[in-house]
Amino acid sequence: MFFFDSTMILIIPALILTIYAQYKVKSTFTKMSKVSSASGLTGAEVAKSLLKRNSIYDVAVEEVSGNLTDHYDSKAKKLRLSSDVYHSTSLAALGVAAHETGHAIQHKFSYAPLNIRQSIFPVANIGSSLGIPLFIGGLIFSIRPLLDLGIIIFTGAVLFHIVTLPVEYNASKRALSQLSSGGYLRADEVTGARKVLDAAALTYVAAAAMAVLQLIRLILIRGND
Numbered sequence: 285m286f287f288f289d290s291t292m293i294l295i296i297p298a299l300i301l302t303i304y305a306q307y308k309v310k311s312t313f314t315k316m317s318k319v320s321s322a323s324g325l326t327g328a329e330v331a332k333s334l335l336k337r338n339s340i341y342d343v344a345v346e347e348v349s350g351n352l353t354d355h356y357d358s359k360a361k362k363l364r365l366s367s368d369v370y371h372s373t374s375l376a377a378l379g380v381a382a383h384e385t386g387h388a389i390q391h392k393f394s395y396a397p398l399n400i401r402q403s404i405f406p407v408a409n410i411g412s413s414l415g416i417p418l419f420i421g422g423l424i425f426s427i428r429p430l431l432d433l434g435i436i437i438f439t440g441a442v443l444f445h446i447v448t449l450p451v452e453y454n455a456s457k458r459a460l461s462q463l464s465s466g467g468y469l470r471a472d473e474v475t476g477a478r479k480v481l482d483a484a485a486l487t488y489v490a491a492a493a494m495a496v497l498q499l500i501r502l503i504l505i506r507g508n509d
Contacts, residue, residue, distance in 0.1 A: 327369040334389075378477060
C-alpha cells in the first residue's frame with residue numbers, strides 16, 4: 285500500500301527530473317570530453333596547480349577507478365579523480381577537477397554550508413537507510429510512533445540534500461572563476477566547462493526534489509493512516 289497509493293503522483297515529477305539529469309550529465313560529459321583544452325593540462329595537473337595557487341599543501345591528488353567517481357575527501361585530505369578526469373586534457377576533465385578542488389578550497393576557508401553538511405552527515409546516513417523502512421514497518425504493524433520516528437529520521441536525509449545544493453553550486457562557481465582567472469581555460473572554453481558543471485548540479489537538484497517530495501508523501505500517508 286505504501287508503494288502504490290495515490291501519493292505516488294507526488295514523486296513522478298522528481299523521478300522524471302532524475303532520469304533527465306542523469307542523461308544530461310552523461311551526455312554533456314561525453315561531449316565535452318572530446319574537446320581538448322588549449323592549455324594541454326590534464327585534470328590532475330590543474331587540480332594540483334589550483335591547490336598550490338590557493339596555498340593548500342596538505343591535500344593529495346589521487347587517481348581512482350570508476351566513471352564520474354570524482355570527489356574530495358575532507359577527512360583523508362585527498363582529492364580523488366577518476367581516470368577519465370585525472371589523465372584527460374578535455375574541458376570536461378578540467379571542469380570536474382576544478383570543481384573538486386573547489387571543495388578543498390571551501391574546506392580551507394570553513395565554508396559554512398560545507399561544515400553543516402559534514403556535521404549532519406551521520407544523521408543523514410541513518411535517515412536515508414532507515415527512515416523509510418521504519419515508516420513502512422509502522423504502517424504494516426499499525427504503530428504510529430514508528431511512523432513518526434521514520435519521518436523524523438528521514439528528515440535528516442532531506443536536510444542533507446538541501447544543504448548540498450549551495451555547497452555544490454559554490455564549488456562550481458569557485459572552479460569556473462579559478463579556471464578563468466588563472467588562465468587554465470580561454471573564455472570560450474570556460475563555457476564548455478560550465479555546461480558540464482551545470483549538468484552535474486542538476487543531479488543534486490533532482491536528488492533534493494525527490495527527497496523533499498518523498499518527505500511530503502510520508503507526512504500525507506501518516507495523516508491518512
